[in-house]
Amino acid sequence: MKIILILIIFISSMFALQVQELTWPKGDSFLTFLDKYNISQKLYFELEKEDKELCSEIVAGTEYNLLLNEDGTLKQVLIPVSEDMQLHIYESNKGEYKFEAIPISYQEIEETIAIEIKKSPFQDIFEATENLALANEVMRVYGRSINFRRIQKGDFVALKYKQKIRMGKYFGSPELTAAMVEVNGKKHYRFKNNKNDKYYDEKGRGFSKTYFFKIPLSYNRISSQFTKRRWHPVLKKYRAHLGTDFAAPKGRPIYAAGDGKIIFRGVKGGYGNVIIIDHKNGYRTLYAHQSRFKSGLKVGSYVSKGTHIGYVGNTGLSSGPHLHLGLYKNGRAIDPLQVIKRGKEIKLSGKEQATFIANTKDYFNELNLVVSDENRKLPTRLARKESFTTIQ
Ligand SMILES: [Zn+2]
Structure with missing residues (x-):
């Protein structure tokens, strides 16, 4: 209200x-x-x-x-x-x-769409939806797991996704729920597993390149967890903490959480002495409140996972010595611990696999319906369901 x-x-x-x-x-x-x-x-x-x-x-x-x-x-x-x-x-x-x-208040559309491939999946998705980020996301999810050059004219792409809209413009990253790309008549499915944000086919086989981060220091305890837009009933306001705080004594070494390139090394507002590392696949990590940086590194330096980059401190606004670790995917803050914890599994198995297949069955049927033979004869945008939700 x-x-x-x-x-x-x-x-x-x-x-x-x-x-x-x-x-x-x-x-x-x-x-x-x-x-x-x-x-x-x-x-x-x-x-x-x-x-x-x-x-x-x-x-x-x-x-x-x-x-x-x-x-x-x-x-x-x-x-x-x-x-x-x-x-x-x-x-x-x-x-x-x-x-x-x-x-932030925004609208969200949820759309299921089938697109006939005329040029390339990327080009045709972009032309049908005018959503460049969505075309990129589909390419990222499939990666090199299928050979796009073998796609024939008359093959189809079917997508189910959500997109935020704010002030009439696409806003934030699209969320791809389910996708099907046909290669010479053979259907290749990918479904998002909300448990770990990774994509699997209809049988729970994984294709996403696993990207691992390690916890960048030896710490005493986690003093503040990642929280996003959480309503605080006592304070009666929204609280958010876009990173994980690790309490550790001043001077403890901080190591790079993954391979990458240093793109920021300096003072950044209340975060004090900060290093930001750009990793592959749209990931960035941020290390705040450092007492000082390890010498010999600068903006543009390449670091490996485990490279010593700085020392724990309480520069900027910090109640005691700790490392604030931020993790961003395509510019959006995500929970570092979720990514660090999520393990190396490529294929889902046992109960996890059964749950995944049960959860994605409706999507599987829906994508099949929009590319069923009778629907293919309809002109271009075969199935477009839009539901608008206003989120407060
Ligand atoms: Zn923090």
């Missing part, structure tokens, strides 16, 4: 005052933003730890909306920090500002 109210206020106030659409400048931090609008830094320093860390999640290039009073002071601002969370700063009384992390 509260969120809806905020949106109503936000929208209604647009009539009187102009909403500005801005892009977060490179090098700006949350504190420089407050300074720019003459807002006391106290707003930031009085935040709780998790909220402070969210302020460090703002990425240069993020589009955000800002509303000014007639005298040029800030009335309110909404800054997205992930696909579903945004920071809301607003003037409650004259010159007095409040901060909250709130969900």
Whole structure:
């Protein structure tokens, strides 16, 4: 209810005052933003730890909306920090500002679509859906497991996927639920296993390249788990922590969680001394609050899994020495421990396999229906079911 109210206020106030659409400048931090609008830094320093860390999640290039009073002071601002969370700063009384992390509201379409292959699966998916990220995701899921060059004219692709839409534009990454690509009349299925985010065929055989990360330090305990958009009933607000905190003494070595290239090495807002490593397959890891970096490494350096990169500390905003480990897939924060834990299994077996097959049977039937012989004679977009959901 509260969120809806905020949106109503936000929208209604647009009539009187102009909403500005801005892009977060490179090098700006949350504190420089407050300074720019003459807002006391106290707003930031009085935040709780998790909220402070969210302020460090703002990425240069993020589009955000800002509303000014007639005298040029800030009335309110909404800054997205992930696909579903945004920071809301607003003037409650004259010159007095409040901060909250709130969900981003968006629509979601769920579509099942069959596409006749005329050029290539990539090209035809893109042309039918105008969704480049979806075409890329299908290619990523199949990887080299099938030979796309053997596809004949008249073969079909069938997809079931979800896509968020915000302000009339595709927003965030598409979620591919199920896919079927025909190669010379033979059907190749892939279904997402929600338990581990990996893809398997209709019998539970896996094809995804397994990518392993290791825990980057020897730690004493996990002091804060990854949480996303969790409603906190006592505080009556949304809490999010987009990483895992490992408590360890100052000076403990930190090692790269996987092979990759250093793309950031410096101070990053409340995260203090940060290294970001770009791995293959759209993954990035972030290591925050380091006391110092291991010498000899710089932006552009290649590191292997286990390369010593820095030392545990409490730089930036940190209540005690710990490593905050962030893991991002295609720019979206995901739970590092889930990825580290998920094991090496290629094929599902036993109860896991049975559950997977039972869960994906409906999708299997649905994809078969949209490419059944009678449906193939229908023009182009054979089956398009759209259901709109507005998520608050
Ligand atoms: Zn943290």
